[in-house]
Amino acid sequence: MLNLTQEEKKVVLFLAGIALLGMVVSFGLKQFGAGKTAASFSEDLGKVDLNRADKRVLLGISGIGEKLAQRIIDYRDAASGFNGLDDLKNIKGINDSKFAKIKEYLIVK
Amino acid sequence: MIWILFYLGCGITFAHFFRIQFWLIYFCAFILLITCAVFVKKDLVSKILFSCLSFVLGTLLLLNSYILPKSHISHFIFYKSDTVFTVKGFINSQPQLKEGKFTFLFRTQELEFNSAHYKSSGDILVYLKEAKSLVYGEAFILRGAIHKPFKLYGDRVSGIMRVNSPGCAVSLGKNYGHPIIRLSLFLKDKIEAIIYQRLSKLAAGVLDAMVLGEKSNIPSVVYDSMSKAGTVHILVVSGFNVGVVASIAVLLLKVLGISRRVRCFLVIICLIIYCFATGASSPVVRATIMAVFFLAGIIIKREADIRNSLALAALFILFLSPRDLFSISFQLSFSCVAAIVFLYPKLQAFFRSESIRPKILKSIAQGCLVSLSTWLVTLWLVAYYFRFFSPVTVLANIFIVPLATLITLCGFSLVVVALVFPAGANFFASSIELFVALLINLNNFFTRLPFAYLYL
Numbered sequence: 318m319l320n321l322t323q324e325e326k327k328v329v330l331f332l333a334g335i336a337l338l339g340m341v342v343s344f345g346l347k348q349f350g351a352g353k354t355a356a357s358f359s360e361d362l363g364k365v366d367l368n369r370a371d372k373r374v375l376l377g378i379s380g381i382g383e384k385l386a387q388r389i390i391d392y393r394d395a396a397s398g399f400n401g402l403d404d405l406k407n408i409k410g411i412n413d414s415k416f417a418k419i420k421e422y423l424i425v426k
Numbered sequence: 427m428i429w430i431l432f433y434l435g436c437g438i439t440f441a442h443f444f445r446i447q448f449w450l451i452y453f454c455a456f457i458l459l460i461t462c463a464v465f466v467k468k469d470l471v472s473k474i475l476f477s478c479l480s481f482v483l484g485t486l487l488l489l490n491s492y493i494l495p496k497s498h499i500s501h502f503i504f505y506k507s508d509t510v511f512t513v514k515g516f517i518n519s520q521p522q523l524k525e526g527k528f529t530f531l532f533r534t535q536e537l538e539f540n541s542a543h544y545k546s547s548g549d550i551l552v553y554l555k556e557a558k559s560l561v562y563g564e565a566f567i568l569r570g571a572i573h574k575p576f577k578l579y580g581d582r583v584s585g586i587m588r589v590n591s592p593g594c595a596v597s598l599g600k601n602y603g604h605p606i607i608r609l610s611l612f613l614k615d616k617i618e619a620i621i622y623q624r625l626s627k628l629a630a631g632v633l634d635a636m637v638l639g640e641k642s643n644i645p646s647v648v649y650d651s652m653s654k655a656g657t658v659h660i661l662v663v664s665g666f667n668v669g670v671v672a673s674i675a676v677l678l679l680k681v682l683g684i685s686r687r688v689r690c691f692l693v694i695i696c697l698i699i700y701c702f703a704t705g706a707s708s709p710v711v712r713a714t715i716m717a718v719f720f721l722a723g724i725i726i727k728r729e730a731d732i733r734n735s736l737a738l739a740a741l742f743i744l745f746l747s748p749r750d751l752f753s754i755s756f757q758l759s760f761s762c763v764a765a766i767v768f769l770y771p772k773l774q775a776f777f778r779s780e781s782i783r784p785k786i787l788k789s790i791a792q793g794c795l796v797s798l799s800t801w802l803v804t805l806w807l808v809a810y811y812f813r814f815f816s817p818v819t820v821l822a823n824i825f826i827v828p829l830a831t832l833i834t835l836c837g838f839s840l841v842v843v844a845l846v847f848p849a850g851a852n853f854f855a856s857s858i859e860l861f862v863a864l865l866i867n868l869n870n871f872f873t874r875l876p877f878a879y880l881y882l
Contacts, residue, residue: 329430347495374593
């Protein structure tokens with residue numbers, strides 16, 4: 318049971334000491350490595366442009382189905398494009414809750 | 427080493443069941459470290475103190491793993507939330523394509539929601555619909571809702587993100603991946619391409635699991651049947667596979683006339699690449715570390731002790747991830763090897779298998795004893811986790827293991843031959859088809875025997 322030589326004991330002690338030191342450093346980094354940063358992503362990053370998106374891209378958005386995608390395209394063609402996201406509210410099938418859900422994924426350029 | 431591992435494991439288990447203050451244990455560990463240094467020359471006292479120090483270190487390791495950085499993504503998300511997050515980071519696993527969706531682990535670096543921008547850390551599981559082909563390390567900005575996962579996804583997954591629109595994934599065109607992992611996954615893709623080009627879907631799925639540890643393409647019926655017969659371990663990359671890779675590498679390097687020491691060093695690099703290519707799971711990390719110690723022993727002209735190598739492999743894994751002590755993979759892998767190292771020699775002496783003649787009977791008897799020793803040790807774990815008991819395991823393994831060995835050898839040969847002499851690879855492919863069909867039918871035969879397995 319734990320038959321270590323003097324040299325082996327010293328090695329184990331050295332490694333244990335390093336491990337303890339490492340844990341304090343890791344603890345410090347975990348506690349003080351956070352916070353808000355000034356930088357932010359561009360506003361339109363990763364959003365779908367309503368004036369350019371085709372039906373396939375619109376269908377990929379959570380909350381937009383086959384019929385709604387077609388209605389959005391029909392509205393865009395009829396009104397010669399969207400002027401703002403609020404125009405979506407004029408489309409049948411988009412109430413306030415649906416609008417709140419899908420607007421995060423959309424942008425009008 | 428075994429005793430240090432034992433006390434460390436006890437410490438981890440203690441911390442798992444009792445919640446204690448990190449700083450309290452840290453203080454104890456610090457005092458113990460100093461006391462050990464003072465009493466290093468006293469035999470009995472130092473034995474007790476070193477045991478305590480190992481125990482306390484184990485406790486600290488697990489407590490430290492529970493403390494997440496303030497920037498960790500799990501602090502920002504909830505189990506049910508519709509908040510849309512924009513996350514910057516990189517793909518931290520090999521992306522899997524299934525039913526038009528890519529699935530991968532994503533290492534988060536920055537995060538934005540509710541008009542606030544934060545530094546972030548931790549991995550999330552991403553489901554990305556309809557995208558171009560993705561690679562490990564590719565940097566992205568993703569947009570979508572993230573929610574906390576349930577226990578089912580394991581410790582590494584801190585959140586689940588579904589990116590429903592290709593427009594919500596912006597590639598940054600950079601690669602943050604580690605070069606060794608990138609090379610390993612590139613080689614894995616190439617090997618998989620060879621396997622799937624030349625074999626039927628079923629045979630390729632089985633071979634992919636045996637050679638590369640990729641189990642996602644094995645039909646659930648086959649997997650279930652192997653679980654019941656207790657032969658599912660052949661679908662895991664283990665010490666045998668590591669041994670085959672090392673043998674192939676040694677042979678090729680020997681042909682090139684490279685000296686023994688340099689050869690060992692190059693083989694170690696090959697094994698590390700193979701370890702990453704197969705997903706660096708517990709069994710393959712264990713086997714790789716044990717092989718590395720064996721080869722390092724040759725380089726420094728010292729004989730490696732198998733018990734110490736096994737303990738060191740376990741210590742290495744537990745230091746990196748102490749929670750692995752409670753994973754089925756870790757427990758089954760180490761208990762199997764421990765059974766072969768500790769119990770098998772005792773069974774061998776008890777049944778006097780060394781004195782059996784002729785040699786062929788002796789080999790069969792020894793194979794039975796290896797199977798019996800692993801079964802005796804693992805049956806408790808199998809009964810506890812999977813709720814069944816399979817008496818047919820010992821008998822099934824006597825036939826299945828040699829067949830699986832043959833398939834693995836043919837699989838590696840297929841890959842090597844396909845690279846140097848593609849036309850010749852077809853012979854290996856046909857043999858593998860036959861062996862896989864035989865393996866599955868034989869396995870089904872064993873599961874249909876009376877009392878082959880019992881649900882608990």
